[in-house]
Amino acid sequence: MEQYLQSGLAAMGLPADGIPALCRYGELLLETNKVMNLTAITEPRDVAALHFLDSAALLTLEDFHGKSVVDVGTGAGFPGLPLRILEPTIRLTLLDSLGKRVQFLESVCRELGLTDVSCIHSRAEEFAGAHRESYDLAVSRAVAALPVLCELCLPLVRPGGKFLAMKSVESDQELASAGHAIATLGGAVAAVRDYVIPGTQVRHRLIIVEKAKKTPEKYPRMFAKIKKNPL
Numbered sequence: 001m002e003q004y005l006q007s008g009l010a011a012m013g014l015p016a017d018g019i020p021a022l023c024r025y026g027e028l029l030l031e032t033n034k035v036m037n038l039t040a041i042t043e044p045r046d047v048a049a050l051h052f053l054d055s056a057a058l059l060t061l062e063d064f065h066g067k068s069v070v071d072v073g074t075g076a077g078f079p080g081l082p083l084r085i086l087e088p089t090i091r092l093t094l095l096d097s098l099g100k101r102v103q104f105l106e107s108v109c110r111e112l113g114l115t116d117v118s119c120i121h122s123r124a125e126e127f128a129g130a131h132r133e134s135y136d137l138a139v140s141r142a143v144a145a146l147p148v149l150c151e152l153c154l155p156l157v158r159p160g161g162k163f164l165a166m167k168s169v170e171s172d173q174e175l176a177s178a179g180h181a182i183a184t185l186g187g188a189v190a191a192v193r194d195y196v197i198p199g200t201q202v203r204h205r206l207i208i209v210e211k212a213k214k215t216p217e218k219y220p221r222m223f224a225k226i227k228k229n230p231l
């Protein structure tokens with residue numbers, strides 16, 4: 001894993017300081033995955049590429065320095081935790097609705113000495129009640145289709161901040177279908193950036209949505225409504 005991280009981070013022009021922490025995180029992920037469902041990826045080199053380098057790629061596409069960041073539906077910590085390991089100035093909140101995954105994240109943060117990372121067990125639409133428009137950036141990967149995801153994420157972003165959605169390169173139709181949701185929630189698409197994960201032929205996409213104005217108070221709705229009637 002170390003070797004893949006070294007060459008992959010170097011290819012992206014990112015510093016190598018975080019490699020020991022990422023390797024330990026990878027070990028904990030694969031160990032814990034034997035007794036808890038955390039990831040379908042079980043080969044160390046694939047963890048390096050498809051979890052760590054995929055997450056790290058965001059640092060080449062957006063400025064994270066000193067920003068408050070919420071990772072919505074972080075699961076086993078992706079993309080938020082690799083971002084925080086590689087960019088220690090990030091003030092990170094990891095948010096997931098599954099308590100066991102949040103406990104795993106707490107134990108990883110303890111072991112890596114990341115005492116300032118908040119690991120929160122909550123649904124995003126409920127967390128927005130007390131943390132509305134309080135983050136510079138929201139990030140999310142593999143949680144929901146974009147119209148639903150926008151309602152979970154955009155209310156958490158302050159006006160002037162951004163929501164970064166990690167998607168497949170096949171997401172043109174999904175993005176088109178989210179136009180109404182993005183506008184209704186106060187967003188505007190700022191950029192669509194495709195990238196290749198170093199050492200692989202895997203192409204992924206980052207959709208960058210700016211928070212142009214405040215989200216109307218009635219959003220986010222309860223999840224049942226969001227799901228039944230996406231914006």
Ligand SMILES: C[S@@+](CC[C@H](N)C(=O)[O-])C[C@H]1O[C@@H](n2cnc3c(N)ncnc32)[C@H](O)[C@@H]1O
Nearest residue numbers: 073074075078096097098122123124141142143
């Ligand atoms: C497929 S996993 C993806 C995890 C991680 N982002 C990744 O890319 O590996 C989706 C995660 O989103 C969480 N999730 C789904 N809906 C959520 C919601 N409304 N609020 C918070 N977490 C949610 C699930 O518990 C799950 O851990």
